Amino acid sequence: MIGLEQEGKLKFAGKDTVFRDIFSIKKYLYQMYQALHPEDTTIEQNDLDIVTLQSILLNGVYNDLGFLVRGSQLMILVEAQSTWSPNIIIRALMYLMNTYQDYFSQHKIMLYGNGKASMPKPELYVIYTGDRGSHPDVLSLQEEFFSDTDCCIEAKVKVLYLGDGHDIINQYIGFCRVFNEQIALHGRTPEAAEEIIRICCDRNLLKEYLTERKREVERIMLTLFDQEYVWNLERENIRSEGIAEGRNEIIQKMLAANMSIDNIAKIVKMPVEQIAAIGKKMAVL
Structure with a gap:
């Protein structure tokens, strides 16, 4: 049963679960990579491998999306966030370390031997679906938490906001805006779920995904x-x-x-x- 004694432990909202679902599909993951790295014109869908940490609904160390590029060239972790918090960077660092741990274990890479371990280069992103305001383009662990002292570690998360383009990241942020509007109007009801899908399709926001998986998305919500x-x-x-x-x-x-x-x-x-x-x-x- 969902933990009666643990108030606030339910992690996923409808938007977050849709995020995990859509980017578990390779063709949409491919579109995300193209939005993040438009300069890479040689990438193919088969060059991407999903390594998202998995868990149950209750809180644990698991993230929204993680994937490898070309086997071990690049490790990209992406979080979708509707509420701003500097703690985003701490969570991203935790997800990164756990994903690396899985990577080392899967590839039987020994960390206690004399040889230098090989590892993919990390990139950390957060897709922020709220208003940009005065929030920075990059969150720095050192600047946010240790700005007045030396720090032995540093991590940076690039923050992605709603832009002028129509790539899949902007479409997802647009979907979140529609989601919030319709929940405010109709509450968390079947009518809201239907309206979210209808409006997003009318506005060409994740239209292909929502049309292909309409029943699944309604079930998720x-x-x-x-x-x-x-x-x-x-x-x-x-x-x-x-x-x-x-x-x-x-x-x-x-x-x-x-x-x-x-x-x-x-x-x-x-x-x-x-x-x-x-x-x-x-x-x-």
Whole structure:
């Protein structure tokens, strides 16, 4: 079950999950690389390998997107961020070290021998979907956290904002703006999900992706909307009745809200049969 005792532990919002989904598809990952490195005219889709850290929904060390270019030439990590924080660079550094650890393990590179290890050159990016304001083009660990003293390490994250072009990064930021507008108008509802997709297609924002995967994108958004709904119920239940008696009541509230049994089962990590039994019991009462 989603951690009742851990308020604020749900990582993904709908936009973030769409980000991970779209750039797990090679042709869109290829478009991202072209936007980051338009000077590289020889790159092909097969030159890109996804190395995104994987985890479950609850907090852990995992990132939005990581990929290698031409095997081991370049390692690119990209985060999508809607809220500004200097801590972005700390998270990026953590993701980088964990991705390197996976890389060394996969390639059986020994770090305790005499030979110098080979490693891909890193590039760190954050796609910032909010207003640019006075935020910098590059976040520096040393400048942000150790500006008045010497520091033995440095890391830099390039920040990407909404620009004038129509590359896939600008399209994704545009999608996020539409997402926020429609959630403000309709709440986290099926109507909002449908409107987000319709408006973005009309504006040619991720149109090909949204058309190809319309049902999947709707499912992603609705599942996350449901999870947020459940989390709010859980939080309310913690405050009013305690954890021990909370789960069945939460399930009953979800059933009363006409959420599907399959979705409820996935969210609370229970068999479909148990959810159905709770529903039958409600019908008898």
